[in-house]
Amino acid sequence: MISRIKWRFTITYLAITFTAMTALGIVLSYSVEREFVQEVENTLQAHGKLVKNMIESMMKRGGTAGDLTMLCRSLGAQIRARVTVYGADGSVLGDSHVTTHGVGLEEGGLPESAKVLRESFGCRICHSEARTLKGATVIIPLQLKGQEVGKIRLWAPLYEAERAAGRTRRIILATLALTSIIMAAISMRLTASIAEPITRMNEMARKMAAGDLSQRVPVSGKDEVAELAASLNLMAERLSDNIGQLAEQKDRMGTILRTMADGIVVTDRKGEILLLNPASERMFGVKAQDVVGKEIEALTNIPNVPAMVRTTLETGRIISEELGSQLPAERIVQVYSSPVHDERGSISGAVLVLHDVTESRRLVEMRKDFVANVSHELRTPVASIRAIVGALQAGAMQDPQTLERFVNSLDSETERLSLLLTDLLNISELESGKRRPRRSMVNLREIVGQAVSNLAESANRSRIGIAVTVPPALRAYVDRRQIYQVVVNLVDNAIKYTPEGGSVEISGEETESSVILRVKDTGVGIAPAHIDRIFERFYRVDKARSRQLGGTGLGLSIVRDIVEAHGGTVTVESTEGVGSTFTVTLPKMKPESEK
Secondary structure (H helix, E strand, C coil): HHHHHHHHHHHHHHHHHHHHHHHHHHHHHHHHHHHHHHHHHHHHHHHHHHHHHHHHHHCCCCCCHHHHHHHHHHHHHHCCCCCEEECCCCCCCECCCCCCCCCCCCCCCCCCHHHHHCCCCCEEEEEEECCEEEEEEEEEEEEECCCCEEEEEEEEEEEEHHHHHHHHHHHHHHHHHHHHHHHHHHHHHHHHHHHHHHHHHHHHHHHHHHCCCCCCCCCCCCHHHHHHHHHHHHHHHHHHHHHHHHHHHHHHHHHHHHHHHCCCEHHHHHCCEEHHHHHHHHHHHCCCCCCCCCEHCCCCCCCCCCHHHHHHHHHHCEEEEEEEEECCCCCEEEEEEEECCCCCCCCEEEEEEEEEEEHHHHHHHHHHHHHHHHHHHHHHHEEEEEEEHHHHHCHHHHHHHHHHHHHHHHHHHHHHHHHHHHHHHHHHHHHCCCCCCEEEEEEEEHHHHHHHHHHHHHHHHHHCCCEEEEECCCEEEEEEHHHHHHHHCCCCCHHHHCCCCCEEEEEEEECCCCCEEEEEECCCCCCHHHHHCCCCCCCCHHHHHHHHCCCCCCCCHHHHHHHHHHCEHHHHHHHHCEEEEEEEEEEECCCHCCC
């Protein structure tokens, strides 16, 4: 393409130059020829006056026709022109170019006498009667005694003028050829200086179209091509910046869509799926590549979603519904369907926002259960205390045995209240962050030994053996008081749910980055249906047995909160009728965030 532009410029310059030079050559050739002709005419007119005077003098002297012819020949030879004298009747009185036989020497005949007689004094360009020569003619009136008695005709050939004009045309032609060659070289150089930047700009545009926005065109000079190159460079720079910003925004939006917990589904006007983020994939149990481009009805795991989208596309209304989903898991999803409008205000699609409210609904239910459980747990000992106080006021104080039994019951119920309030306070402090772990390097064998020592009396009453196989040098970076509470709660729980004659084993080990404590009992075990909920607050596998043993239902929940606050985990493995094993994993060294 650039070569075509280059040759178009070159041919155009050459055509303009050739046309201008040709026109100039024609004008110059005509002007030169006209100058020569004018010079011949002026010379003939000057000679004509002399010839007229000499012929009139001879005729006044009464010269004969022969004398007149001889004079015409003499004058014609001197002025290099044909001299012809006509009488008033048109007859030829004398002619410098007629032989003795009356035949024209050069022109093959005499000029037309009648035509000459009709012409007055003047000069014109004409051809000879034989049409072989081009010449200039001057007609001069011949007068005697004030009367016109004839005319004198002077005719001179113009071959000298034509030769001069021919030489001029040859010079002009040579000049035209030389000028064309020079202009061709200049135009090619000039067009190259224009075409080369255009070539670079064209190549740059091709690479930019292919995605390479780093291309730049060198700018030299201050002409329009240089301005175009500078503008193209500026456009490339701004385009690169804009595309970079768009890519950054796209990456940012992609990151937001990938990491946000809410599901996002975008459809077009026809209800075809355009976008599905990872959260939506999890909620619908599908892969984006499997449903993008399909109708919204392809999403079937959450009922009524396609109908919501269709209603939004048809009416433009924002719709909100709380829907349930069974697959891939039982969830509760708050779905919002909103229309998308184009610049003209027409509906161009719909956006679905799916917010998983399963956990929040579960927390609401847990809060309700918690309040109900706390109320129930407080009501039972308070009711017992009030009943005992009422019995004492009614006269039971008079019976020493009854009084002692009631006092023991009051002590048991107040201890139960104290334990419940202590556990509630611990949970409140853990959740509020007031009891953040105050870590230090702690010997876990010492903590386990202290806990076992404090629970030995309870174990002995139930004839339960406690074995400790924790390595003496087992250490971890933990809060001593909180981990002590974890061990006490787990061991106390194991003692309570292990029948008489059973055993509880506390073991420990370490890995490269963590330490592990296990509390294993030979108790009643936990049914699989209760395993997932065993760490919930106030959750009891056997509520009657738990209350009988003085449990609050908060011990394992406190264990989980403390362990997770340390960055650890707690798990349970259990078999009904065989026993349970609780495993606590804690970090061994100081976390990087605290170094």
